[in-house]
Amino acid sequence: MANALGRPIWVPHQGQDEARRAQLTHLGLGDDPITGKGLLPFHTDGDRGEYKTRYLILYCLEASEDNQGGETLIASTENIAGILPADIYQILTQHDATTRFRLDAEGHFKSLTYRVYVPESASLMAYFPYPKSETPHWATIFSGFSAASSRDILTNMEEVLTKRSFCAHHWRKHDLLIIDNEKSIHARQPLTHGYRHVVRVICR
Template sequence: MTTVTPRPLTESGMGAALAHSPATDLVALGADVRATALEHGCVLLRGLDLDEPAFQHLVHAMGQTVDHKFGEGRADLLKLNASHDAGKVVTGRGMLPLHTDGLLVGERTDLIILYAAAFADAPGSGETFVCDQLAAWATMPDELRSPLDSAGALEYLVEERGYFPDVPEDWYPIPSVRDYGRVRSLNLALSFPDGSAPRGWQVRVPGLSAEESDRYLADLDAYLRQPRFTYQHRWSVGDLLVIDNQRTLHGRTAIGTGGTRVLYRGQITL
């Protein structure tokens, strides 16, 4: 059995915690977690003990996995293993800016399932942050909303070709808003900090100069990541974080030099 703890994870009201019994069946747990994530945007459970097959079983209990279009892993199990390979970004050690999963490959992803199989890092490192983008968008000032409305799309240049092997090799546009019939929301992947190497992608606002675009995207990022909209999770082994990819944006802080971080990731489409 699971029970919802009525404690939102952000000031804006996003998120909920679930308590569970060690004897909880994974199929029943998956159904409870899915329903809670879709209602609250993000759900957290602690103290689970999942090996890879059990994690995959839980992912499939939540629904249909996405059609996989990436260069590594599977939709029911990708290991975000903090690789020391200098060319790795998504599965590497650097930060990831706020983004929508599936954006760059045109793949609809509704739920993101993350489970900490191993974690040891300094406070602030290797942490996952989740933005209540619906609340942020509802109160977004005109100077941030207008460029998104007028452009209709942002343009992206993918640099991590090994992870995104089938996307265009040049700049290409992606609509900045999506609506699959469940919720209308922002559809974004924001910029890596200046000097980041390697970067997974670049992004720009069409119609603006490079300087204007960079300044606008930095302002948008700062607005979305305000504490009132954002939950930042410090991992412990056994934590499960399930994120509604339509209602939120998410990213991660950089992983410390000596840090260990192995998350299992699954992706569900409704």
């Protein structure tokens, strides 16, 4: 599957017939989390089922000389058991998390429940919180924890991961970036000036 950032994608609404799909565009949401160019917090793509994602391939078709912001941020999640505080690691491996995604401006949502870290496969899947000043496109809550406590858990986890291994890629024309979705988390800074057009290919 490939899609261009800034162009429409098609996503089924929860509870609707599979044939009925809603078109999500940058214009439709103001800043759709996939096709937009605003802030996108750290996350891993897909799920562990039909939409399991191994690699992301990003290629910059165009970028203005004066473009500012819009960096892709990457942090490693390898050896997570050895770097996270014991209490956070226990929560990741013993409590399910549910992420609620906002699909469109009309208030359609979908939910995904999953175990954040599976030691047997060393597989991390997480959707980290938006800043409190931003309108969230998703929110994650751990079973048995409040929304505020879940935010604290993820914020502390993100801080540990980004302190250990972190890079920020500023896009220029013809740049190619390959991200291992099973061994890292990634994010997007808002594009504050100029333009860039990045194509994404998902490898499952």
